[in-house]
Amino acid sequence: MAEQNKNTRKRTGMKSFIGGTILTDERTLKQMPFVGFLAVLGLLLIANRNWSESTLREIVVLQEELEELRSESVTLSAKLMDASRPSEVAKRVEQAGIGLQEPMRPPQKITVEKED
Template identity: 80%
Template sequence: MAEQTKNTKKIPGMKSFIGGTILTDDRITRQLPFVLFLAFLGLLLIANRNWSGSTIREIEVLNEELEELRSESITLSAKLMDASRPSEVAKKVEQANIGLEEPVRPPQRLIVEKEK
């Protein structure tokens, strides 16, 4: 019976965990590469989450800027259409005293015959 107790390994308890002797146990040191791999994967997961969070915030900022530019474009387009109406152009020409007058006769089509 004495041989049986020598061959069975004792499961590390709280005393060995607190004392640090658990790190020298063969069962624990065999698992160390796997634990380090898991820690590395955890760091990758945290880094990926931070990167994606910053990317999402940047996308939101760019979408807000896009909406502002789109509304500004619509406003400027409406102002340009209003300013390019023939009546508005005639008023601006009159105010500038350029001396141009609005044509009274409608435009005519010119027909050019080809020589043979």
């Protein structure tokens, strides 16, 4: 019996692997569901890695776009602040020839007393 075990072990060496007879061995066939499970886990791991990398690339692109939009917003805000100064408004009204004049007196509060 020990000699038969030795012969079986010799058959499962490199020669049986290269020849393909290892695939018909009973011990190998018993392990096939586990090997299939490992293959599915490997595919899931690869798919998860690819999904994560594409998500990270998308995040980087969106962050760059956000920085660009922020800088554009700050620039436009500064231009609007500059354009809304009273001196700038007066210059534009004069250039447009609308005929409005800048008031010389500051605005005052008008109070009306109520008669009982």
